[in-house]
Amino acid sequence: MLTNRQLSVTIFITILGLAAAYVLQIALAIGFAFGLMTLVLFVRRGGTAFRDILRSMGEGVKHTKEVIWILALVGVVIPTWTASGTIPYMIDLGLRIVDPSYFLTFSFVLSACISMLLGTSTGTLSSVGIPLIGLALLLQIPLPMVAGALVSGAFVGDRTSPFSSANRLVASSTGVSVKELFKALLPTTIGAGCITFGLFLFLDVKGEWHQGEKALLHEQFGTGFTYSIWLLLPVLLLLLSILLRFKTRNGFLLSIASAIGIGLFLQGVTLYEWLHAMWFGYHSRLFDSLQTKGLSNMVELIVLIGLAGAFNGILEENRVLQSYMQKLLGGSSASLFSATVRTSLFGLGLGLVSCTQTLPIMMSGRSLLPFWEERFPRTQLARVVADSSLILAAMIPWNMLAIVCGTIVGVPVEHYMAYASFLWALPLCTLIWSYGWRGRKNAVG
Template sequence: MIASNKKINVEKHTVHAWFVPLILMVGIVLVMIKGWPIYVGIVIGYVGAMLYALAVGSTWREVHRASMIGMQNMWRVCVVLLLVGVVIALWMVDGTIPTLTAIGSDFIRPSNVIWIAFLMSAVLSMVIGSSLATWGILGPPMLALTPPHLLPVVAGALVSGGMVGDRSSPMSTSVIIMSKAADLSPSVTLRQLLRTAILPVALTLLTFSIYSMGHATYTHMPVLHHVHLTQVTFLLIVPPILVIILAALRIPLLYNLIVAVVIGSIYATKVPHESVQLLASQLWRGYPLVILKKQFYVGGLQEMVQASLLIFTAGAFQGVTALGGAIELLIERLFARVHKASGMVVIAYGISIAFAMLMGSQSLATLMSGNTLLPQFARRNIDRRSVLRVIGDSSELVSAIVPWNLLGLQAGAILGISTLQFVPYAYFIYFALIGSIVMTWRAMREQFVLPSDLEMHKTWRVAGERTE
């Protein structure tokens, strides 16, 4: 009886369901105007979701429980993010990243740094299966070898390459999440994602190569440390190699990073003239780096703590939103107006991208997109592989260029480049999205059936079977 009354109450407040995403967007716009931390905007959206949940019949106890469950689901991601900040700072202190920079400086020039950044990032992300780890390993040395005016472009190339593996690597946890969201086996999911990644990768590499032709003049490369490439210094590249090996062995990223922290700490204690106080300061604020008389900090916990606050607030928001049921009501209303394949494509991709912008988490956006689209596609006789194509090239990838999404925030924090600065150069995301829309539309034109027609077809088939 309680559940029935709540359902009636939800239907009664359907017209107010827009209140939840509207308040969230108001909060995001407000913090961008005021320059406040992004998590403040999510808190504003959380208040709106909480008020709606109470209005449709939820109790304060249910709201609290949903909020806590949402935050608990985010703790592992927060720990990984904090460990990445520590690893990067340690690798700067012990000389690992400077050594990689010295090795790379022999062949990286302004004429090729852009496409090399994309290619190396794509290859490494396919091996590791994590854009986060890829940016942490390649970001600082590649950006240190980049002229200032090309920093946003190279950051866009690194983000593009990192998303190649995040979307299509057999080592990526996102592949498993997408297979669950689309109700497909991981092997089928991986084959589909690999097949559709080839053309966007080729177009992105071609675009960056053409862009690089206009920057062929040699520019002085900044030097982080004077590194002599001896047998001893080559030991410094062991940590990133070990990260790759452990990832290939499918060791979870959390434990992988813990190993990297332990080795990095041992190396850091062997660095001459590094006091405990100085090391602690670098681990908190990041490693101080001066390039062209401009100082900034690489890695460290300070920026990652801010990101963790955003993650927890996003988790609480998602939990309360699911409790109120506002999103489900809005989705049902949108799909009720679909009568053509083209409309289905527009709404499906629009919803998936909206989840990436509203949920604050790549994984949450992917799962919610799949869970939302799957029944709607099934009712219209559309194959599940189309659902995979939609979420794999929209909510999965677009999360990296949304400044307040966890992934976009991680990219900006790790690379030290504002998300809005590298957004225009994340070409792989755009090529994959455009190609996906075209392929999905072509598939839907052949499969699309209105729910009423599908039910009638089933009725005729059952009647025919009984007659026989």
């Protein structure tokens, strides 16, 4: 168990290291390593054997395997989709059917609908986000706005869909059913959704998305690729695999394999060109807008995620934060609004330090539940966790969730965060709802 001072020093050094690395534009893993070493030092001083520390770090790294797989496969799927002709074909197809006048609103609504169906932000951004970003680039629509619309829509389902693993984690961590959770989330979902829809509709109305140039952009890439309806197969396979609840990484692998097969047959891509594109990214002398990154660009991020897993493993194994839970909610007379503020800040702090989405959800839910339900219904805790710990992680530049989202859409989180209105509208809506709930403490939900 760490003392208050040791915990404060660990948190300070971790956040300072990450922030410094981010500002200096060096590897985030370097900055995070200082916090990890500080935590290891304090836990070792507390009497924990070094062998046990290594074991807990190993267990923590194991829990990040799926995220590491996804990040690595995203680095491969984008260049393979591009080299096979799938992305160029979808962009040219989109130029014919999408009205640029309401591109942001369309992107948000489409992303939200797909994410509710799939229950995953990663699958949503990969299947619809990648081609829409390419389309926006050609239409000269500001990419941070488009990324904000796509990420906002993706987290409608990532948070709310009953198929979402994050949604089910909130339910299990707070001891409520998925149905009860959906009912508890409905008011803030509607509020944040209306704010987000209104913002993008306003931006579309006020923006000038070069409608006059639309006709000139048809068949932008047709001269460089052989087009066929089969080019949609990699995307459809990814969507279908997620709908059938296959492991996300298996869906990506299936999509990549189909893209390679189609590319070999239609585009004549050689084995060397495939390997080069998958590792270094796709590069074209004809089309500058199709340049992508490859697996080599993901190595630094994968190291960071592995270190974050080790950090979380030590926190969980040694129960570092449990003794501070009761103090967090304040006295027995604290209002729901006060408890909401404290819980949200706790989730934000965990997101800043742990670099994950899972740990803040689990710690905020499981650890606070015994103290929370002494005063308020557990459905209210579930709402607060879903509207803070689950969402806020996507707004932290060095959090692995934000890293994956930014990597897929090709826009760093700090560039699109101001436009990802669903992410920051939800915490505001949940604070307002908690404040208005003060007079209904004896209510059921």
